[in-house]
Amino acid sequence: MSNLNANTPAPEPVVPSDFIRDLVAAHVAEGKYPKIHTRFPPEPNGYLHLGHAKSICLNFGIAREFGGACNLRLDDTNPTQEEAEYVEAIRTDVNWLIAGWADDQLGLKPKGKTPETVIAKGSPDFYLPAVTGTPSPAVEPFYASDYFDQIYAYAQQLIEKGRAFICDLSAADMEGYRGAPDRPGTESPFRHRTVAENLDLFARMKAGEFPDGARTLRAKIDMASPNLWLRDPILYRIKHAAHHHTGTRWCLYPMYDFAHCLSDYIEGITHSICTLEFEVHRPLYDWILESLALPRALPRQYEFAKLIPSHTIVSKRKLIQLVNDKVVTGWDDPRLPTLSGIRRRGVTAQALRAFAYHIGVTKYISLTDVSVYEHAIRDDLNQRALRRLAVLRPIRVVLTNYPAGQTEELEAVNHPADESAGKRNLPFSRELYIEREDFAEVPPPKFFRLKPGGEVRLKYAYIIRCDEVIKDAAGNVTELRCTADLESKSGGATAGRKIKGTIHWVSAAHAIDAEVRLYDRLFTEAEPELDGRDYKTVLNPHSLEVITAKCEPSLAGAAPEERYQFERLAFFTLDKDSAPGKPVFNRTITLKDTWAKQAGKP
RNA sequence: UGCCCGAUGGUGUAACGGUAGCACAGCAGACUCUGAAUCUGUUUGUCAUGGUUCAAAUCCAUGUCGGGCAACCA
Numbered sequence: 304m305s306n307l308n309a310n311t312p313a314p315e316p317v318v319p320s321d322f323i324r325d326l327v328a329a330h331v332a333e334g335k336y337p338k339i340h341t342r343f344p345p346e347p348n349g350y351l352h353l354g355h356a357k358s359i360c361l362n363f364g365i366a367r368e369f370g371g372a373c374n375l376r377l378d379d380t381n382p383t384q385e386e387a388e389y390v391e392a393i394r395t396d397v398n399w400l401i402a403g404w405a406d407d408q409l410g411l412k413p414k415g416k417t418p419e420t421v422i423a424k425g426s427p428d429f430y431l432p433a434v435t436g437t438p439s440p441a442v443e444p445f446y447a448s449d450y451f452d453q454i455y456a457y458a459q460q461l462i463e464k465g466r467a468f469i470c471d472l473s474a475a476d477m478e479g480y481r482g483a484p485d486r487p488g489t490e491s492p493f494r495h496r497t498v499a500e501n502l503d504l505f506a507r508m509k510a511g512e513f514p515d516g517a518r519t520l521r522a523k524i525d526m527a528s529p530n531l532w533l534r535d536p537i538l539y540r541i542k543h544a545a546h547h548h549t550g551t552r553w554c555l556y557p558m559y560d561f562a563h564c565l566s567d568y569i570e571g572i573t574h575s576i577c578t579l580e581f582e583v584h585r586p587l588y589d590w591i592l593e594s595l596a597l598p599r600a601l602p603r604q605y606e607f608a609k610l611i612p613s614h615t616i617v618s619k620r621k622l623i624q625l626v627n628d629k630v631v632t633g634w635d636d637p638r639l640p641t642l643s644g645i646r647r648r649g650v651t652a653q654a655l656r657a658f659a660y661h662i663g664v665t666k667y668i669s670l671t672d673v674s675v676y677e678h679a680i681r682d683d684l685n686q687r688a689l690r691r692l693a694v695l696r697p698i699r700v701v702l703t704n705y706p707a708g709q710t711e712e713l714e715a716v717n718h719p720a721d722e723s724a725g726k727r728n729l730p731f732s733r734e735l736y737i738e739r740e741d742f743a744e745v746p747p748p749k750f751f752r753l754k755p756g757g758e759v760r761l762k763y764a765y766i767i768r769c770d771e772v773i774k775d776a777a778g779n780v781t782e783l784r785c786t787a788d789l790e791s792k793s794g795g796a797t798a799g800r801k802i803k804g805t806i807h808w809v810s811a812a813h814a815i816d817a818e819v820r821l822y823d824r825l826f827t828e829a830e831p832e833l834d835g836r837d838y839k840t841v842l843n844p845h846s847l848e849v850i851t852a853k854c855e856p857s858l859a860g861a862a863p864e865e866r867y868q869f870e871r872l873a874f875f876t877l878d879k880d881s882a883p884g885k886p887v888f889n890r891t892i893t894l895k896d897t898w899a900k901q902a903g904k905p
Numbered sequence: 906u907g908c909c910c911g912a913u914g915g916u917g918u919a920a921c922g923g924u925a926g927c928a929c930a931g932c933a934g935a936c937u938c939u940g941a942a943u944c945u946g947u948u949u950g951u952c953a954u955g956g957u958u959c960a961a962a963u964c965c966a967u968g969u970c971g972g973g974c975a976a977c978c979a
Contacts (some may be wrong), residue, residue, distance in 0.1 A: 320919085325921090344979095345979095346979050348978090348979080378979070380978095380979080384978070384979080412954090421977070473977095474976080474977055477977080481975055482975075483906095483907080483975060484908070484974070484975060485906055485907035485908090485909050486906095486907080487907095488975090515977085528908090529908040531910060531974055531975050532974075532975095534975085537976095537977055539977090540977035541977080542977080557976070558977075558978085558979090559979050563979085578912070579911090579972080580972095580979095582910060582973070582974090583908080583974050584974090606910085608972095613916090632923080661917080661928065661929080662918080663918050663919085664916070664918095665911090665917090666910065666911060667910095667911060667917095667972095668910095668911075668971080669918090670917090670972090670974055671917060672915090672916050672917075672930075674929055674930055675916080675930090678928085678929060678930090679929095681941090681942095685942060686942095690939080699931090719939080719942080720942075720943090738960095743946095749940095751940080752936055752940090760938055762938055763938070764938090789917065793938075798951095802938080803940095804938095804940085805937085805938045860919080868939085868941085870939050870941080871939045872939090872941095894939075894940095894941045895940090895941065895942090896940075896941085897940055897941085898938095899940090901940080
């Protein structure tokens with residue numbers, strides 16, 4: 304195990320290998336492109352989640368491993384779906400996830416810059432190169448909507464080539480003309496308009512002469528194609544709607560298929576990596592690009608299977624529902640698989656990257672068990688978290704042979720495997736708190752914590768024996784009266800005694816209170832929506848429990864960027880709801896608990 | 906019932922015609938002033954049937970199963 308704390312990040316895993324990277328490596332080997340250029344193109348219609356993390360790690364990872372760049376692009380061609388709020392959230396999440404790892408590969412553009420126009424082979428060509436490695440307020444992400452002028456010009460070219468036409472069919476009519484997967488469609492009655500008429504109509508569509516849905520621009524391909532996406536697909540539709548980035552300048556917006564390949568081309572993307580559902584779109588992607596006789600190298604699309612994590616939901620629509628229905632407190636609720644939620648929960652970007660590395664990239668649609676995710680988190684946190692003592696569910700212990708009023712400072716290490724993490728002192732006194740679970744009046748087999756007449760070691764302190772159990776009228780244990788072996792402190796005469804159990808504790812007089820939020824999986828089932836089941840029926844009622852814990856005093860100075868392990872319990876991080884003197888800790892993930900598993904067995 | 910894609914232990918992946926490996930999970934043990942970590946050992950797998958070949962997870966054929974595709978969404 305390597306030694307590190309929050310300030311000395313763990314080494315990144317070795318470079319992964321998968322079918323896409325193999326392809327890119329081959330392209331590099333044959334010198335197919337001067338530079339590898341990928342892109343991460345989210346639509347700003349929601350928050351980024353675990354699934355996006357996989358894509359980000361893939362795209363930026365490739366850029367990183369092959370000396371290329373990866374553009375951040377907002378794929379914003381549908382004004383009715385997208386909002387500026389999401390743009391900011393996306394930028395934050397991407398920056399967080401790649402920080403210290405692929406910052407130098409992040410492709411942005413000078414603020415406000417749109418593609419440069421060049422005349423190549425007698426027709427306009429557009430290019431918008433990325434700037435990398437210069438984070439500053441003067442740069443911003445790419446926006447597909449910044450290319451509306453260029454995409455419009457490309458559409459005109461397509462019309463001029465006789466490869467696109469204006470269609471007056473309504474959405475309902477078009478459905479009838481489309482045919483079916485096993486039955487060819489029929490050509491639109493407007494398919495044979497003249498170039499001049501198409502150009503004129505297209506210009507008038509742009510000018511706002513027609514209402515929504517009145518006309519569309521369609522590619523002229525093949526209504527009999529077995530690939531539905533090649534049956535004269537719509538390239539442009541009329542939408543009199545304000546756009547988050549272009550305002551009211553347009554009432555005509557390009558469809559994804561038309562805008563995406565051209566955006567890739569304009570930015571000089573070489574490898575356009577997307578998820579499997581776009582596989583059937585690839586012929587259209589290529590058709591558009593090839594129909595335009597473009598002078599520069601064309602981008603190519605590659606598809607991989609998206610991440611499907613178990614015990615959660617990653618569909619944007621469902622995520623919105625969870626937020627709106629107040630099942631969770633917001634987009635950054637630590638139980639959500641959103642990057643903002645994950646971050647607030649205390650998971651580090653590096654853990655997420657390690658996870659992405661471990662799950663691999665294939666074309667096989669699979670369900671990834673959360674345990675892989677959880678392992679990546681534990682592995683990361685175990686290396687960086689500072690150890691602390693805190694008691695979640697306290698029970699009072701009085702050491703009858705320890706002088707009242709006496710306090711001593713005991714030395715404790717901050718990390719058992721990293722000396723450089725330093726040490727701290729723990730105040731010790733006659734009255735303590737220990738974990739309720741660490742005492743059993745009637746101990747189950749193999750219980751080696753505290754029991755009547757039994758001994759246990761207090762971490763960094765003394766070995767104590769339980770002499771007496773005090774109960775209230777209802778029979779609840781309220782206090783344990785114990786005696787300490789005063790020679791058994793670290794370095795003491797009897798410190799070497801073999802005691803099976805070691806438990807954590809805090810001094811009652813010195814402990815500070817902290818709100819602790821115990822998070823757990825949001826769903827009890829691996830596939831919440833299996834067979835159309837309503838996810839509401841499998842919500843985990845214990846996904847959040849809020850308690851007040853007794854913490855060692857040093858935790859009063861907890862830092863938000865730090866990670867802590869409350870020994871023998873779990874990993875925690877300070878929540879943004881903390882106030883001076885009122886710390887709030889989020890439980891990121893519990894430690895593995897072999898005892899709980901064993902104790903739970905019949 | 907058209908087209909496209911896929912199938913390797915419980916789960917996720919590697920092997921690119923030449924010993925089926927790794928990780929997670931599980932189980933057993935060692936160690937332990939964290940029942941954590943660490944270390945050791947270990948159970949379980951090439952969808953099926955043919956074919957090509959000295960040799961097939963890998964190439965071919967057929968089948969089976971799973972997924973995707975008929976928004977003026979992305």
